[in-house]
Each structure stands twice: as C-alpha cells, then as structure tokens.
Amino acid sequence: MESLTIGELAARSGVAPSALRYYERLGLIRAGRSGGNQRRYERAELRRVAFIRIAAQVGIPLEEIKSALDGLPDARTPTRADWARLSATWRRRVDERIRLLEGLRDNLTGCIGCGCLSLRTCALANPKDIAAQNGSGPRWLLGDE
Amino acid sequence: MESLTIGELAARSGVAPSALRYYERLGLIRAGRSGGNQRRYERAELRRVAFIRIAAQVGIPLEEIKSALDGLPDARTPTRADWARLSATWRRRVDERIRLLEGLRDNLTGCIGCGCLSLRTCALANPKDIAAQNGSGPRWLLGDE
DNA sequence: CGGAAACTTGAAGTTTGGTGGAGGTTTCCC
DNA sequence: GGGAAACCTCCACCAAACTTCAAGTTTCCG
Numbered sequence: 001m002e003s004l005t006i007g008e009l010a011a012r013s014g015v016a017p018s019a020l021r022y023y024e025r026l027g028l029i030r031a032g033r034s035g036g037n038q039r040r041y042e043r044a045e046l047r048r049v050a051f052i053r054i055a056a057q058v059g060i061p062l063e064e065i066k067s068a069l070d071g072l073p074d075a076r077t078p079t080r081a082d083w084a085r086l087s088a089t090w091r092r093r094v095d096e097r098i099r100l101l102e103g104l105r106d107n108l109t110g111c112i113g114c115g116c117l118s119l120r121t122c123a124l125a126n127p128k129d130i131a132a133q134n135g136s137g138p139r140w141l142l143g144d145e
Numbered sequence: 146m147e148s149l150t151i152g153e154l155a156a157r158s159g160v161a162p163s164a165l166r167y168y169e170r171l172g173l174i175r176a177g178r179s180g181g182n183q184r185r186y187e188r189a190e191l192r193r194v195a196f197i198r199i200a201a202q203v204g205i206p207l208e209e210i211k212s213a214l215d216g217l218p219d220a221r222t223p224t225r226a227d228w229a230r231l232s233a234t235w236r237r238r239v240d241e242r243i244r245l246l247e248g249l250r251d252n253l254t255g256c257i258g259c260g261c262l263s264l265r266t267c268a269l270a271n272p273k274d275i276a277a278q279n280g281s282g283p284r285w286l287l288g289d290e
Numbered sequence: 291c292g293g294a295a296a297c298t299t300g301a302a303g304t305t306t307g308g309t310g311g312a313g314g315t316t317t318c319c320c
Numbered sequence: 321g322g323g324a325a326a327c328c329t330c331c332a333c334c335a336a337a338c339t340t341c342a343a344g345t346t347t348c349c350g
Contacts, residue, residue: 005326005327006326007326019309021328021329026307034317037327037328039327039328054245054248056307057204058203058242058246059202059203059204062306087250090249094249097203097246098246098250100199100202101242103199104196105232105235105239105243150347151296151297152295162296162297163339164338167337171337179297179346180346181297182298182345183297183346201337206336207336207337
C-alpha cells in the first residue's frame, strides 16, 4: 500500500472525508490524484492531519494551523527535524494555553474563588489600575506576571 | 459601587457587552435590573465570566460550561467551597486537555514526528489493530494508555 | 434641566468549521 | 466484465458563538 484513499485516511485519522476535503480546500493538507481523479494521500499526510486535529481540538483556528504548517517544506516529505522546528515555534503558544488550563485547574478555588478578580488584595493579581494598562480580562490567568 | 453596569463588566472581564447579553440568554450569567430596566451585575458575576472565558478559550462549548455552572448554588453567592466543588468535577476534563497539549508540545517530534501514526513500531502507539477497537484518531495523544 | 453617552430589545448578519445530497465516475472484487 | 462500494464536484445547509443595526430609553454630568 503506497498511498491512502480518502476513506483510508479518514478511518486512520478519525477525521471525516468531508472534513479532509475541506482541509484541502483551505490548504492544510495536500493530495495527489489517481488516474481517475480520486485523491491519493502520502502517508506523511497522516501526521499533518493528527497535528491539525489536536491543535483544532484545543481551540486553535484552522488559519493559524495553516500558517504553522506552511513552515514545513513544500517540496519534500517533512523530516523529524522539520516537525521539531514547527514544534519549537509553537512552543510559546502551546505553553501559554497549558498555563491557562493549569490556572483553570489549580487556581480556580484560589484565585477566581477568592474574588481577586474584583478585589485588589490577592497576591496573584495586579492592582486593578496597573492591570488595566494591559487591557482587560483575567490578566494573571491569561499570562501576565 | 455596589453593582456593575454591562459596560463596566465588559471592561473588567474583557468580554463585549453583546457577548454578555448572549451569555445571559443562554443562562450562563444572570443580571438584576435597574429602575429603568438596565442590567446590573453583582460582583460575583465577574468570576463566572472569567470562568466562562477561560473554559471557552480552550474549546469547551458554552453548553457544557453552562452545565458546570448549573452546579453552583442558585440562591446565594457561590462561596470558595462551591467553586472548589466545580473545579473538582472539571479536573478530569481539564487534565485531559492539558495532557493533549503537552503531547502536542513534547511528543510532536517524538511521536507524530517519528511516524508512529502510520507505523507500528513506536513504543507509545498501540498496534494499529488494537487501537482500531477504540475508534480512530491519534489514540495515545488523545488519552488512551 | 439639557444633552451626550450608555443602555434597551429584536432581528438579521457574520465567521468558523464543517455536513449532506444530487448527479455522475472510478475502483475493486468475484 | 458486471455491479456494489467508494469516490468525484458543486452547492446548499447547519450549528456555535457572536456582532451589528435600528429605533427607542435611561443615566449621568455640567
């Protein structure tokens, strides 16, 4: 088995054929064609699809995922090093999201629960007037120090 | 300042007034009314909004967030213990998402990058025929052991 | 007390991430 | 080589999560 049909890729990636066609229209994945114009996927596309699914599942929009994937080489099959580079450029972004979730998990009772969003006494929160300079929202959980 | 107007809550939470009205229609937050029928929010709503924003930002649908918030007491202002209980019930869910992101961060080069999605040799991956019994998708990153 | 800024409702519009069906073609297996 | 299963394109539709608009009301500051 050299290449995968759309049904095979769908079965292995857990992504519906319709979604795969949609991803292709957006330029997130690519497919060759059979003599009769049916899509044929290289095995390497499986990695791309897995990447897309996981990133999408944690709320990263497909356009941004596309930008990230655009960093992979166009001509050849991405190597481990290529994926490593992509991983590195996303590290900050992903770390940020992990911090967000850890905040949700660990500080819910501590920080949101204590009311520091509205009071100025919590050690974790900026005083309101300082935090306000950085825009609105739950600053400390969103990554300000 | 006893209660907040919708503009004030918007400024402090980083959520647009239109979104706050939308959340109210969905039953995620509640508001009192002024004599002239304008919304007035208790300070405790700020915590709910922060919770909603963070949860939504990591891809949890508003309906599920609503279910979680429905666990908070209706009659009185939620205490720290109430938030703790909510936090506990969400712990599994949030932990799962953190694992997903850590997988994206740490194992991108190791697991996706090594091609174990398509090959059977990676120690982290189930053999394909066993994984298939659990449905499709990148199983090990999605939480199977 | 006048007027600007902020608020009200309801309905319609937008963006994102897809799904479903019609009408036709290809592939694969016996 | 015949037929079922899988594929093709195009287009319409869907749901979630909001935003925008219109027409009118309230609040607050000087």
